[in-house]
Amino acid sequence: MSGKLLYTKEHEWVLVKDNIVRVGISDYAQNELGDIVFVDLPSVGDTVEEGEGFAVLESVKAVSDVYAPVSGRVVAVNEELEDSPELINESPLDKGWIVEIEVDGPAQTGDLMNEQEYAEYLKGV
Amino acid sequence: MKQTPLTAKHRALGGRMIEYAGFEMPVQYTGLVDEHLTVRSKVGIFDLTHMGELELTGPGALATVNFLGCNDASQLQVGEIQYTCLTNERGGIIDDILVYRTEQGFLLVVNAANTAKDRAWIEQHLQPETELVDRSGELSLIAIQGPKSAPLVEEVLGLSTEGLKNYTFVEPTYKGVKVLLSRTGYTGEDGFELYFPNAFAEELWDAFLAHGEKYGVKPIGLGARDTLRLEARMPLYGNDIDEETTPLEAGLGRFVKLHKDFIGRDALQQQKEAGLQRKLVAFTMIDKGIPRQGYPVLTLEGEEVGVVTSGTHSPSLDHPIGMGYVPADLAKPENEIQVQIRKKLARARIIKGRFLA
Known part of the structure; x- marks a missing residue:
């Protein structure tokens, strides 16, 4: 998938192609979490609600939810993360993607931040 | 939030600072896993200045230690250290501590989060002719842990550690001032803990980092301290033990000496007889x-x-x-x-x- 990444305030990124939204976490977020050693993924077919935790990332020390930036149905999960959770640290924006969510109709991304806006947002975190 | 004399050093080293037991402490520097493995394979240094140090002196010091702790300190020689638990009337653990037998009396090293509670408890139960001094504010504590800890400590302090057995200590001088070096730790590795006046904290910290470079030394945060102790199956106060759990339940029965009197003895005796x-x-x-x-x-x-x-x-x-x-x-x-x-x-x-x- 290609295109421009958009960011949430909870530090997820989304990449929208038609009605498929790919979701991962930002470089800032992976750095904050530290070495990720376990990823609890949803199942393909699960429905997720915007704002709801749909996956769990665990570092050695902490457990963190990943929140759904949109509502829809999980159509793909990054199964490589089951054996290689470190992909999220090494390649958060690419190989460390987490799920793809199919939305009904066009994805609502109006309140998400672009790269520059997210960089500004991080200054205040 | 309290700071240690090393807070600025931690920040300069990129330490991620968190509040722990009222202190601003580094939870990690380079990364928890890297720090953990450094201690297992090389050597790491920890700032543990937040730990509390309570000194008991006077003719009643031994009686006080023995009345408050479940272990028996009566056989401790000067230079020896004992692990014990302060227990309440129900046998619950108020704190788990180390008791250092010094020439002057006993130095109790307590968990940071429990220092004030322990001090109050001990004061309340002081035996006659005993004095309690809280030295937590004046003493710094650096732990040096890992397979390369012995040569590093020897270089920095200019002494041999060969005869220093586990759970014993010496009091060498550093720049003319008495410090305390024990072969103890909370990692499961060979290691040392060094207590000294706050004024030396920065220069000793720097000396361990400089001399340790060839051994691959790294500063270690509280995150790795927790995973290291857990792998070594050492209990953490507040997690694995607290006032609702007893030393017997926690598998610390070898430190419980029922032949002597102490607070909680009867409850523990009863628990032992009834079965856990x-x-x-x-x-x-x-x-x-x-x-x-x-x-x-x-x-x-x-x-x-x-x-x-x-x-x-x-x-x-x-x-x-x-x-x-x-x-x-x-x-x-x-x-x-x-x-x-x-x-x-x-x-x-x-x-x-x-x-x-």
């Missing part, structure tokens, strides 16, 4: 998932019977491990239990001994 209801066990996960403090423990049949008190992904084993309380009849090595991890049940196996070979 629950025991602290260590377990390793069979199914996927990381156990965490507070997660329910169930039997294979699905009955909730206990709780996880500590859990992590072991950096050395690259595998999830934990500790928790289970009914005594279930607390046998090789027995399988289940841990509820979010909505799933994951099987785990109780182990004997520590996690590391």
Whole structure:
């Protein structure tokens, strides 16, 4: 998938192609979490609600939810993360993607931040 | 929030600072896993200045230590150290501490979060002719832990550690001032703890880093301190032990000396005679998932019977491990239990001994 990444305030990124939204976490977020050693993924077919935790990332020390930036149905999960959770640290924006969510109709991304806006947002975190 | 004399050093080293027991402390620098493995394979240094140091002196010092702690300090020689628990009337653990027998009396090294509570408890139960001085504010503590800790300590302090056995200490001078060096630690590795006046903190910290460079020394945060102690199956106060758990339940029975009188003795005697209801066990996960403090423990049949008190992904084993309380009849090595991890049940196996070979 290609295109421009958009960011949430909870530090997820989304990449929208038609009605498929790919979701991962930002470089800032992976750095904050530290070495990720376990990823609890949803199942393909699960429905997720915007704002709801749909996956769990665990570092050695902490457990963190990943929140759904949109509502829809999980159509793909990054199964490589089951054996290689470190992909999220090494390649958060690419190989460390987490799920793809199919939305009904066009994805609502109006309140998400672009790269520059997210960089500004991080200054205040 | 209190700081230690090394707070600026931690910041300069890129330490991620958090509040712990009222102190601003580094939870990690380069990364928890890297720091953990550094201690296992090389050597790491820790700022543990937040720990409390309470000194008991006077003719009644021994009687006080022995009345408050479940272990027997009467046979301790000057230069020896003993692990003990301060227990309440119910046998619950007020704190787990180290007792250093010094020429002047006893130095009690207590958990940072418990310093004020312990001090009040001890003051309340001081035996005649005993003085208590809280030296926490004037003493700094650096731990040097790992297989390369001995040569590093020898270089920095200019002494030999060859004759210094585990759980003993010496009081060498550093720049004309007496310091205290013990062969103790909370990592399961060979290691040392060095107590000294705050004024030397920055220069000693820098000296350990400079002399340790050739050994691959790194500063270690509280995150790795927790995973190191858990792999070594050492209990953490507030997680695995507290005022509602007894040393017997926590597997610390070898430190409980019922032949002498101390607060909680009768309760512990009674518990021992009646048989334990629950025991602290260590377990390793069979199914996927990381156990965490507070997660329910169930039997294979699905009955909730206990709780996880500590859990992590072991950096050395690259595998999830934990500790928790289970009914005594279930607390046998090789027995399988289940841990509820979010909505799933994951099987785990109780182990004997520590996690590391």
